[in-house]
Amino acid sequence: MYVYDEHDRQIAAERVDQFRDQTERALAGELAEEEFLPLRLQNGLYVQRLAPMLRICVPYGMLRSDQLRRLARITRDYDKGYAHFTTRTNIQLNWPNLEDVPDILAELAEVEMHANQTSGNCIRNTTTDQFSGVQADEIADPRPYCEIIRQWSTFHPEFAFLPRKFKVAVNASEKTDRAAIQVHDIGLQLVRNDQGELGFRVHVGGGLGRTPMVAPVIREFLPELDLLTYLEAVLRVYNRYGRRDNKFKARIKILVKALTPEGFAEKVEAEWEHIRTSPTRLTPDAVRKFQGYFTEPAYQALNDATDVLGKQRFENREFDKWLTQNVSEHKKPGYAGVTLTLKKTGTPPGDVTDHQLEQIADLADQYSFGEVRATHEQNVVLADVRQDQLFELWQRLIPLGFATANLGTLTDVICCPGGDFCALANAKSIPVAEAIQRRFDDLDYLYDLGPIDLNISGCMNACGHHHVGTIGVLGVDKKGEEFYQVSLGGDSHHNATIGKILGPSFARDQMPEVIAKLIDVYVDKRTEEETFLDTYRRVGLEPFKERVYA
Numbered sequence: 427m428y429v430y431d432e433h434d435r436q437i438a439a440e441r442v443d444q445f446r447d448q449t450e451r452a453l454a455g456e457l458a459e460e461e462f463l464p465l466r467l468q469n470g471l472y473v474q475r476l477a478p479m480l481r482i483c484v485p486y487g488m489l490r491s492d493q494l495r496r497l498a499r500i501t502r503d504y505d506k507g508y509a510h511f512t513t514r515t516n517i518q519l520n521w522p523n524l525e526d527v528p529d530i531l532a533e534l535a536e537v538e539m540h541a542n543q544t545s546g547n548c549i550r551n552t553t554t555d556q557f558s559g560v561q562a563d564e565i566a567d568p569r570p571y572c573e574i575i576r577q578w579s580t581f582h583p584e585f586a587f588l589p590r591k592f593k594v595a596v597n598a599s600e601k602t603d604r605a606a607i608q609v610h611d612i613g614l615q616l617v618r619n620d621q622g623e624l625g626f627r628v629h630v631g632g633g634l635g636r637t638p639m640v641a642p643v644i645r646e647f648l649p650e651l652d653l654l655t656y657l658e659a660v661l662r663v664y665n666r667y668g669r670r671d672n673k674f675k676a677r678i679k680i681l682v683k684a685l686t687p688e689g690f691a692e693k694v695e696a697e698w699e700h701i702r703t704s705p706t707r708l709t710p711d712a713v714r715k716f717q718g719y720f721t722e723p724a725y726q727a728l729n730d731a732t733d734v735l736g737k738q739r740f741e742n743r744e745f746d747k748w749l750t751q752n753v754s755e756h757k758k759p760g761y762a763g764v765t766l767t768l769k770k771t772g773t774p775p776g777d778v779t780d781h782q783l784e785q786i787a788d789l790a791d792q793y794s795f796g797e798v799r800a801t802h803e804q805n806v807v808l809a810d811v812r813q814d815q816l817f818e819l820w821q822r823l824i825p826l827g828f829a830t831a832n833l834g835t836l837t838d839v840i841c842c843p844g845g846d847f848c849a850l851a852n853a854k855s856i857p858v859a860e861a862i863q864r865r866f867d868d869l870d871y872l873y874d875l876g877p878i879d880l881n882i883s884g885c886m887n888a889c890g891h892h893h894v895g896t897i898g899v900l901g902v903d904k905k906g907e908e909f910y911q912v913s914l915g916g917d918s919h920h921n922a923t924i925g926k927i928l929g930p931s932f933a934r935d936q937m938p939e940v941i942a943k944l945i946d947v948y949v950d951k952r953t954e955e956e957t958f959l960d961t962y963r964r965v966g967l968e969p970f971k972e973r974v975y976a
Contacts, residue, residue: 427797441542483540498781518843556802611630625649637680655707753816851884852908
């Protein structure tokens with residue numbers, strides 16, 4: 427994991443001092459709101475429906491146990507005792523006082539954390555797969571490249587005021603894409619060419635929101651050392667030609683569509699020729715330096731604990747369910763990755779209390795080398811757990827509410843805070859998620875249904891990624907009343923697709939039954955091996971529409 431050097435610490439401290447001065451001047455009336463707005467946004471501070479909201483950066487989702495403990499203390503001392511994990515693997519505080527935010531940032535800086543560029547028209551937090559570095563099928567560990575991008579993009583003066591916000595994701599697995607790279611402004615897939623050389627397939631122009639799009643490939647192979655110069659060329663083209671007169675048409679996806687992917691790629695290649703050999707180009711030594719921050723922990727030489735786990739599974743059905751759903755394979759024999767689901771019914775998806783943060787820190791120290799990973803799906807991962815400790819860990823998770831064995835099922839809901847907190851939301855998201863979770867409370871039935879991504883957003887900004895949910899739910903406003911639009915067939919993985927709208931929207935109290943009818947169609951129509959998405963792609967939208975609106 428990357429550790430700050432003296433330059434990082436100096437920059438972080440100076441940034442806190444700068445924002446403290448800006449905040450004090452804003453509170454004193456010396457800075458107008460329109461002047462303070464871009465300053466606070468690039469320090470992660472929003473003004474929400476009920477209070478300020480501070481978004482704290484978690485680069486590529488990684489957190490140390492001491493950082494978790496500091497976050498717990500901050501939520502207790504400066505907030506209402508809980509925090510929220512977002513779909514960008516960041517952490518949000520929903521109730522800080524504006525005058526306390528500089529103090530919070532100072533506390534974060536002490537444990538090598540910040541809120542830089544978690545908002546505003548700049549390059550946001552770079553994300554990746556939560557199992558990076560421990561999955562057997564990855565091309566290479568993507569985290570060093572995420573850190574390279576983070577350092578290059580943070581405070582980059584040329585890209586501090588882009589036409590609109592800008593998001594980058596990196597994926598390294600050949601089998602799956604847990605980073606959703608094709609719905610990002612830039613998505614990078616690690617690949618090797620025919621000569622075995624490492625590089626990237628570059629997708630540009632994806633995104634959700636008002637105009638959802640899947641990013642086309644603009645370069646099939648980008649050599650590893652050319653990463654930053656090529657990204658710089660992409661950003662320069664966007665900065666030069668992107669719309670600034672209409673924020674709804676300002677994202678790079680609109681530009682790529684307008685120019686066509688081929689036309690956009692031509693402009694990028696032309697720009698790249700001017701800067702390809704600039705000092706920004708990576709060197710082998712620079713790459714090795716960053717790879718040195720992500721070395722393997724002190725793994726023990728272990729054998730797979732198959733026999734022990736088999737006996738424990740046979741004797742405890744609930745442990746067997748959890749092991750099947752929430753535990754993943756690891757590249758090292760005798761180890762496993764464990765997902766702590768933050769989706770217990772009655773708890774807003776992604777929410778954790780200060781006490782739970784401290785408990786996760788303790789679990790990380792005891793079972794996973796003092797590190798955790800936040801996920802795109804608003805859960806938390808212990809990536810390096812010994813198999814012979816899985817049963818003990820599971821018992822520890824139960825009273826904490828983290829052992830719900832629903833990972834990847836219908837009730838593992840991705841959900842934005844919605845109208846309960848967000849000033850932009852048209853409708854509440856959290857009550858809809860809970861109502862659906864209560865309607866589908868039989869785990870064995872959920873397992874029979876197989877993988878289903880249910881994603882809920884409270885507005886068209888799509889923070890809940892509803893466009894790429896197998897079932898997507900969007901809150902809409904109809905003459906001051908909250909209604910919900912349903913879409914089907916979305917997918918954020920390698921074969922990314924945008925869901926299609928089912929039809930007219932529904933009242934909130936109808937939503938559990940609407941979802942139940944959709945599930946009934948799937949059960950009626952599926953073949954033995956089909957997932958919901960498979961069945962939808964085979965039979966189309968009409969059978970679902972007919973059942974729901976009958």
